Every structure is written in C-alpha cells, then in structure tokens.
Amino acid sequence: MPELPEVETVLRTLESRIASLEITGITVRWPGVITGDIEEFCSRLMHQHFNGFMRRGKYLLFVMDDCILESHLRMEGKYYIQRPDEPLQKHAHICFDLSDGNQLRYHDTRKFGRMRILPLDTDLSAFHDLGPEPFDEAFSPEYIHAYRKNRNTPMKSLLLDQNFTAGIGNIYADEILFACGIRPGRNCRRITRNDEQHLVTETRRILQEAIAAGGTTIRSYTSSLGVTGLFQLDCMVHTMKTCKVCGSEIKVKRIGGRSSYYCPVCQK
DNA sequence: ACACTGACCTGCGAGC
DNA sequence: TGCTCGCAGGTCAGTG
Secondary structure, three states: OHHHHHHHHHHHHHHHOOOOOEEEEEOOOOOOEOOOOOHHHHHHOOOOOOOOOEEEEEEEEEEEEOOOEEEEEOOEEEEEEEOOOOOOOOOEEEEEOOOOEEEEEEEEEOOOOOEEEEOOOOOOOOOOOOOOOOOOOOOHHHHHHHHOOOOOOOOHHHHHOOOOOOOOOOHHHHHHHHHHHHOOOOOOHHHHHHHHHHHHHHHHHHHHHHHHHHHHHHHHOOOOOOOOOHHHHHHOOOOOEEOOOOOOOOOEEEEEEEEEEOOOOOOO
C-alpha cells in the first residue's frame, strides 16, 4: 500500500525510465481508473512528453507538454514498463505506448487507483486540501500545536488526516507513533510540547529511512517487475506480533476504521 | 466546522 | 472440499 516513500520511489524509478518519452498510443482496458471524460483524457495525453516528475502527498504528478497527469495508486496501483509483446495481465487497466517502443502499464487489482488530467498551472499548494509535506519547514512543532489544540480525535486519525500533513498512511502512522512512544488511541489534545517536537523529528526520520530503503529497489529494478518500495520489511510494530524493543505482545485495535498496532508497554 | 461511517474493489485466509 | 464472511486500506460523499 503505497504511502509517501513508496510514491517517491515509484516516481524516481519512472523518471529514470521514461523521462522525455512521448506517448504514442493509449489503451484503456478499464475506464473506471479515469476521472472525467475518457476521450478527452486520451486526446489530451496523445503525443505529450513526460517532462517532469513531481509528488504531492501520495499523488504522482507527471508534467506533460500541455497538462499534468495526476495518478493516485491508492492501495494496489502499480506501474510496469514492459515490451508490447509481453502478455497483458488481468489487472492491467491502462497501457501507454511510449516512443522508445515500450509500454507503461498501470495495474490495479482492486481498481481503487485514479488518474485525471489537470491544467499545467494547477496550484499544488491547495491541491486536494493537502496539508504541508512532512519535509516542508511548515510542518513544525508550532504547526502541530496550532492544528491539534482545538481538535478532538485520536493521534492515529490526526496522522492519517491528509489535511494535517500529506503522505502518511496506516503503516507509517503506526511506526511514527511507536517511535514517539504515543498510543494511537491517545487524544490529540493530550500530547505535550515534547511530543510535538518528537513527531516532527520521527516523522521525517522514518520517512527518510523508508525512501532510502525504497531507493535500493531501484538498483534491483527490472522491466518485468512492478515499481514499488520494500520498506514494509523494516516495520517495528505494524503487523508485528511482539515488540522488537521490549518483547511485549503487540496489540491491535481499530481506530478510525483502521487496524492500529501498538506496544502497550513502550507507548503511553 | 468537525468527526465519524460506509462505499468503492478484489483476493485471500479463517471458519464452518 | 467448498462455501461464506470478514478484512485489507486511501479517499470522498454522506450523515449527525
């Protein structure tokens, strides 16, 4: 399930593979992926080049000649770069023919991912009501303080709120809260100034490490494999049975409709 | 305005 | 063995 680090990895991998290539054909095998008019989607992308590669939260943004292609992978969206003669897999929904003879194929088992066309001058700061990027200096202890103080929601829900900060999903939310020693169910009014500082530091550290770990997949990347990250292997709590620090049994609790893993000893 | 819930999807594993 | 059911999760519309 791609979150900020995975999206960043996918973006950088695609950049290394398809930068400046032209779209010479588009096949839509399952139109539900596309938000808006399908014909218009295809006609606006035809003969456009992949000029720029940007990320905002979990959104991939491909800057083309006359528009931006926005892509959200949601849970299981994946891009593959394959030869046109390689057999199409069941869940390959969109195929872009590229000017180097390859195809960029979008796969999505559960069909949750979406693509759409944006104007070239789209204001990405206000985009989808997304809050500051975790690495932006606007994501500060003062910002967290101002955002949380009049709210009444579990810390887990706060971290998943894309208006609070953009790019954190269920896995990293659990990891960040573990690193900060905060239980996911703790009300956001009941954290300290110290916690606010830790949240900034640990969020950046964990996401940075994950991007670095995901980056290693670029080296082993082959055209037949999906473009994904591998950070899930390094989780401290998410889907763990026992705590890697104290050995206690990890608890699972549904918070905000999400499974939340935490150590009852290390997290207060 | 804010907080919470269900719908969107498919595959997989548990339980009967 | 074969079926049903619940769960996985990001976002958004709908509800209170």
